[in-house]
Amino acid sequence: MPALPPAFDKLVTLLSRLPGIGQRSATRLAFFIIAEPANYAKTLGQSLVESVDHVRYCADCHTLCEDERCSICRDPTRERGMLCVVETVQDLLAFERTGAYQGLYHVLHGALAPLKGIGPSRLKLDNLEDRVATQGVTEVIVATNADVEGEATALYLAKRLKPLSVSTTRIATGIPMGGELEYIDQTTLSRALSGRVALDV
Ligand SMILES: [Zn+2]
The missing domain is CATH 1.10.8.420 (RecR Domain 1)
Known part of the structure; x- marks a missing residue:
């Protein structure tokens, strides 16, 4: 050729x-x-x-935006006491599509995967405690994927947030193991959100 x-x-x-x-x-x-x-x-x-x-990352939640802060973080009607932690911007969009969530987000841009060399420093975690402490957050909903890496990340976050006076919850089952949130239907995702449970560590 x-x-x-x-x-x-x-x-x-x-x-x-x-x-x-x-x-x-x-x-x-x-x-x-x-x-x-x-x-x-x-x-x-x-x-x-x-x-x-x-396009850049929102200074607060790290989703994509064109300004310093994204439209969700700037929206005065959102419940500022709730922070939903997701792995990807696509997961954030999946929750937005349900219309069932009115709080704010925190996008990690990944999940912990020690075997692949992905530790906490590779995730967008630096300002998480600061947000919780200074923005009046009362509940952190950990909505990482229902797979090994997502579960490990959820436990890590629960431990890390424990010293702060904030309730840490995990979205409920109904998400199949190995399930990627981005592809879960809206009803299942809404139910998983409303049935979240406390993450006790
Ligand atoms: Zn934002």
Whole structure:
């Protein structure tokens, strides 16, 4: 097979770094992009640059936003005494879709996984205690995934928050073991939230 243009190879290499995209998928995507009208690639490129330039993490909850603080943290109608700790921004969105939760969030951007070398310092935890202590938080709802890493993270958080006078709860069962919150239906997720139990450590 004759060599493809270097610019095409570079595109394939960059695309293949995306999660879940191997060399074959990257090549297919690259052929698709090249075959589309040039405007598509230009808009895609601009969008990539804009997202890197403008999207950042909320200073309080670490979800994605364009300002210092996200629209949820700035919303005066949200219950500021409740903090729901989730692993990912997608999990936050899953709770928002239920409409059953009116408190604030804290996005960890991961879960503890000692075997993969992911310890507490790799999670967005630095300002958690500070938020609890200074923002009048009375309950921290730990809504990490129902898998080994999510459970380990929940226990770690319960221990870490114990010295603070805050109630730490864990979303209830109904979430299948190994279940990723992002894919749980809204009713199950709402029930898991309302049936949360105290995390005693
Ligand atoms: Zn926020």
